[in-house]
Amino acid sequence: xxxxxxxxxxxxxxxxxxxxxxxxxxxxxxxxxxxxxxxxxxxxxxxxxxxxxxxxxxxxxxxxxxxxxxxxxxxxxxxxxxxxxxxxxxxxxxxxxxxxxxxxxxxxxxxxxxxxxxxxxxxxxxxxxxxxxxxxxxxxxxxxxxxxxxxxxxxxxxxxxxxxxxxxxxxxxxxxxxxxxxxxxxxxxxxxxxxxxxxxxxxxxxxxxxxxxxxxxxxxxxxxxxxxxxxxxxxxxxxxxxxxxxxxxxxxxxxxxxxxxxxxxxxxxxxxxxxxxxxxxxxxxxxxxxxxxxxxxxxxxxxxxxxxxxxxxxxxxxxxxxxxxxxxxxxxxxxxxxxxxxxxxxxxxxxxxxxxxxxxxxxxxxxxxxxxxxxxxxxxxxxxxxxxxxxxxxxxxxxxxxxxxxxxxxxxxxxxxxxxxxxxxxxxxxxxxxxxxxxxxxxxxxxxxxxxxxxxxxxxxxx
Numbered sequence: 001x002x003x004x005x006x007x008x009x010x011x012x013x014x015x016x017x018x019x020x021x022x023x024x025x026x027x028x029x030x031x032x033x034x035x036x037x038x039x040x041x042x043x044x045x046x047x048x049x050x051x052x053x054x055x056x057x058x059x060x061x062x063x064x065x066x067x068x069x070x071x072x073x074x075x076x077x078x079x080x081x082x083x084x085x086x087x088x089x090x091x092x093x094x095x096x097x098x099x100x101x102x103x104x105x106x107x108x109x110x111x112x113x114x115x116x117x118x119x120x121x122x123x124x125x126x127x128x129x130x131x132x133x134x135x136x137x138x139x140x141x142x143x144x145x146x147x148x149x150x151x152x153x154x155x156x157x158x159x160x161x162x163x164x165x166x167x168x169x170x171x172x173x174x175x176x177x178x179x180x181x182x183x184x185x186x187x188x189x190x191x192x193x194x195x196x197x198x199x200x201x202x203x204x205x206x207x208x209x210x211x212x213x214x215x216x217x218x219x220x221x222x223x224x225x226x227x228x229x230x231x232x233x234x235x236x237x238x239x240x241x242x243x244x245x246x247x248x249x250x251x252x253x254x255x256x257x258x259x260x261x262x263x264x265x266x267x268x269x270x271x272x273x274x275x276x277x278x279x280x281x282x283x284x285x286x287x288x289x290x291x292x293x294x295x296x297x298x299x300x301x302x303x304x305x306x307x308x309x310x311x312x313x314x315x316x317x318x319x320x321x322x323x324x325x326x327x328x329x330x331x332x333x334x335x336x337x338x339x340x341x342x343x344x345x346x347x348x349x350x351x352x353x354x355x356x357x358x359x360x361x362x363x364x365x366x367x368x369x370x371x372x373x374x375x376x377x378x379x380x381x382x383x384x385x386x387x388x389x390x391x392x393x394x395x396x397x398x399x400x401x402x403x404x405x406x407x408x409x410x411x412x413x414x415x416x417x418x419x420x421x422x423x424x425x426x427x428x429x430x431x432x433x434x435x436x437x438x439x440x441x442x443x444x445x446x447x448x449x450x451x452x453x454x455x456x457x458x459x460x461x462x463x
Contacts (some may be wrong), residue, residue, distance in 0.1 A: 032105070036098055041088055057085060104119050143177055155328060158329050171191070204231075291367065
């Protein structure tokens with residue numbers, strides 16, 4: 001007996017393995033379930049308990065297996081291999097889900113195959129992108145009553161479309177209204193008045209927390225406008241509650257935000273554009289902490305996109321929304337947003353970025369902690385552009401040791417800080433007993449008090 005077969009039989013049936021003693025009617029159901037799940041193998045000639053019974057492996061019997069596989073719709077290339085007196089049917093993870101057989105739709109549930117109910121079939125079609133939320137008609141919306149002329153005119157301006165164009169024709173061409181004059185869901189998101197009533201789960205929630213935990217809320221906003229307003233307001237919320245740092249070189253001041261504008265904009269647009277709108281239990285959520293900003297949206301990776309393809313291949317969950325955002329230049333080219341985020345963060349050097357995707361897609365920007373005073377957010381500070389303040393103070397201490405008469409202006413150049421940033425760091429070092437000033441401001445000098453206290457200063461960022 002083939003060793004590989006022996007190991008599989010010893011392990012028993014599971015999510016990816018099914019034993020069948022004969023070619024019965026349930027065979028195609030198992031194949032269908034594997035195709036709709038993540039693939040698997042049906043081994044013909046083995047009982048449910050793992051006892052090897054053997055099976056006919058001649059051409060005639062294999063033709064019967066092929067005939068049974070033809071029941072699967074749509075077509076899937078399934079492998080058939082003879083192993084001793086067994087037949088191994090290798091079912092790949094289907095790329096054209098959902099698959100059906102004569103008795104319906106099946107998926108794998110643990111070591112068993114389960115037939116889907118009507119509601120489960122609907123949910124499965126939605127999950128696999130066979131039904132697009134943004135293209136569906138919204139029966140609650142009445143165009144005559146709910147149309148927002150101001151939002152429409154703003155869209156025309158952003159898209160560079162003349163205002164003299166026929167409104168109804170354009171909206172039909174954009175797939176925002178149906179032939180019977182009803183809004184599609186995309187039309188509601190872009191051009192309806194009371195979106196909170198028509199699609200109450202489409203709001204964007206922004207929260208500012210004190211510290212690094214979800215304990216004390218300092219500010220919270222629920223944005224309930226159209227999709228363009230929500231994107232713009234969310235960007236402003238984050239920018240209002242994160243640092244803008246400054247780098248001064250040759251009398252020129254360069255503003256360096258904690259999170260690059262390009263990366264922040266892309267991440268928020270991505271969350272609003274690609275969220276799973278079928279999931280009514282959650283909203284796009286943007287959370288600002290002292291040390292990070294988390295942007296999350298319902299729905300992990302869209303169907304058809306594997307984790308290994310993330311950032312290299314694009315699959316739009318809501319292609320109509322993406323198309324409309326592209327028309328107003330909020331999206332440049334589908335599939336380039338993630339790489340733009342990575343590139344912008346790499347060039348900024350004040351933050352890092354992480355991505356996670358399960359049932360929720362999240363972008364986490366980790367940033368240099370803000371200077372805070374009794375929990376109050378400091379909106380703009382002039383501090384180092386180094387990754388940690390510990391490194392900055394290490395530079396200052398080293399410069400003082402080499403030249404005790406060094407001036408604040410000279411320290412500014414050495415530590416790559418503004419004068420205010422130098423003064424802030426010197427004040428902290430004096431309070432911590434690391435340095436002291438001897439003599440007058442003009443004729444005096446600096447002294448490092450206890451070098452042993454400073455041995456680890458470069459390794460320990462300020463808390």
